[in-house]
Amino acid sequence: MEELKLKFFHKVFVSKGKQEVEVERVISAMEELEPKARSSYADDVKLSRDEFVEMMVIDGCFILQLLREVGSCRSSSSLLQRWMWPTLRRDLIKLENQLPMIVLHELLDLIGDSSQCEYSVLSLEDLALKFFHLLLQRDSHMNAASATATMNRTCHFLDLFRSSILPELQDQDRKRQAHMIQSVTELTEAGVILEKSRNDRALDVRSDGRILKIPPLHMDDHRGTLFRNMVAFEQCHKKCKPDATAYLFFFDGLVNSADDVEILHYKGIVHHSLGSNEAAANLVNAQCKEVDWDGGQESYLHKAVLDIDVYFTSGYAKLRARLVHYYFNNWVVGISTVLGLFALSLTLIQTGCNVAGAEKALKEKGFWACLRAPFSLPFPRPSTPLDPEDSNEEL
Numbered sequence: 088m089e090e091l092k093l094k095f096f097h098k099v100f101v102s103k104g105k106q107e108v109e110v111e112r113v114i115s116a117m118e119e120l121e122p123k124a125r126s127s128y129a130d131d132v133k134l135s136r137d138e139f140v141e142m143m144v145i146d147g148c149f150i151l152q153l154l155r156e157v158g159s160c161r162s163s164s165s166l167l168q169r170w171m172w173p174t175l176r177r178d179l180i181k182l183e184n185q186l187p188m189i190v191l192h193e194l195l196d197l198i199g200d201s202s203q204c205e206y207s208v209l210s211l212e213d214l215a216l217k218f219f220h221l222l223l224q225r226d227s228h229m230n231a232a233s234a235t236a237t238m239n240r241t242c243h244f245l246d247l248f249r250s251s252i253l254p255e256l257q258d259q260d261r262k263r264q265a266h267m268i269q270s271v272t273e274l275t276e277a278g279v280i281l282e283k284s285r286n287d288r289a290l291d292v293r294s295d296g297r298i299l300k301i302p303p304l305h306m307d308d309h310r311g312t313l314f315r316n317m318v319a320f321e322q323c324h325k326k327c328k329p330d331a332t333a334y335l336f337f338f339d340g341l342v343n344s345a346d347d348v349e350i351l352h353y354k355g356i357v358h359h360s361l362g363s364n365e366a367a368a369n370l371v372n373a374q375c376k377e378v379d380w381d382g383g384q385e386s387y388l389h390k391a392v393l394d395i396d397v398y399f400t401s402g403y404a405k406l407r408a409r410l411v412h413y414y415f416n417n418w419v420v421g422i423s424t425v426l427g428l429f430a431l432s433l434t435l436i437q438t439g440c441n442v443a444g445a446e447k448a449l450k451e452k453g454f455w456a457c458l459r460a461p462f463s464l465p466f467p468r469p470s471t472p473l474d475p476e477d478s479n480e481e482l
Contacts, residue, residue, distance in 0.1 A: 092149040094166050099148045099198055113197050117143045120193055127187040127242065129323055146186055147194040150179065154214040176222055177309055182316045182323075185243035212247055219248050222313055223289050223305060242324070249317045253330050254291035256387050261328060264386035266396050268340040271347035274299070276411040277404040279395060283355040290334045294391035297398040301351075304338075306359035311370055318378055333386040335374045342371040 100110060117124075117140045124143060125132055132139060153175065156167065167175070178184055188211070195211055209217070241247040268274075275281065284291065284300040293300045317331040342348055345364035348371075351357035352364070359367040386392075398404055414424040 091166065092145050095149040095152040096145050098166070099152050113144060113194065114140060116193060116197055117147075117190070120190060124187050124190050127189070143186070143190050144194075147190050148198070150186065150191060151194055151198065153179075154211075154218055157214065157218045173221075173309075176219060177312060180219060180222065180245055180248060180313060180316060182245055182319050185245055188241060188243055188247070212241075215244050215247055216251055219244065222248070222310075223252065245316060245320055246324075246327075249320065249331060252289040254286075254288055254387070256328075256330070261330075261385040261387050262389045263384050264333070264389040264392055266392060268337055268392050268395065269399060270343040271341050271350045272344070273408065274341075274395065274399065275350060277399050277408040279398065279404075281351070281354045281356065290330065292334070292337065292388055292391050294394040296394065297404075299391065299395055301356050303355060304357050306357065306361060306367055306370060308361065311374055314374055318374075322379075328385055328387075329380065330387050332378065332380055333388050335378070336380055337388050337392070338371055339375045342368050344368055 118136075121136060121140055121143070125139060134142065153167075191211055241250055269277075271281065278297060280298045282298060282300045284293065284302045286293075286300075286302050289302050289304065291302055314331060314335055318329075318335060321327045321329045321332055342351070345368050348357060348359070348364040348367045352359075357367065359370075361367045361370065
């Protein structure tokens, strides 16, 4: 990797068709920026001043040239093979590999290109999002400039990417979330409607009564690393709200089994390449292990969860869930239930017809006498002997 960084570094300063940039001027600017850049790290950086400046220059030029490779409109020979791109995306989004945005902005001003190529028109934030959009398989045309002003104050690429997938929020939009969301199976049994949201922001979950709208989520073996790094950033940064953490706990509540993943996949909400729904469920449930959420004190999903919980605890939802769970949980049980109800209706019709046919007997003998008659059949009354006079008459 270090050899590759040096190749990109030399490519920045020895590019054909452009005036060479003085390396000394760049180093001098980074030396002035060194105290501010060093203070951006939470832990003490165990590098000397010269080593830290060298790291900023080489790593910064490597990242900027890499973004140029993505947004370039010129046909230039790349130093990267196709298999390297996914690996670089995953490495550069890790929390431990972040470089402060102030360093990248300063370098971009120093080595900027005056051509009208696409990368010279787009901002640093736009180029970065275009590079990282494949991590969640989103629309590559999303423009950071059209997003909220918060994204312009991001600390690094991980913070930028996290801000780009969050809905537009204010501090008053976050409140305590009293309950966890129920599982997908329980929600669908109670009549909750799950819909695929068309919103490009992956964490923008909304509710409308009993309708829950969730943006699509693509899962693979490396998706967990992305979310774990966002959660780690939220846990370490004092001014960062735990929005990605709230989203992970929300999905952890939704998915309890492979059946839940199957329903979400059928709705177009979850797509995965993990081989089985069970593996996808295990990946979701593993994300929240050893993560402290502080009881959901600042959850941007509190309204969505509350709306669904209000409907879920209603009498209609409980009755519907009970009927679906015990009598319509699969097609065999459902058909049996329908046939049983059909047979019961025929029995009631037959009983009604018999009662209508016995109307005359009911009027003559009375209801209770007719009701006792079937029970007296096992106990027949003894026959009365004929009178002798009647016998002689018959003879």
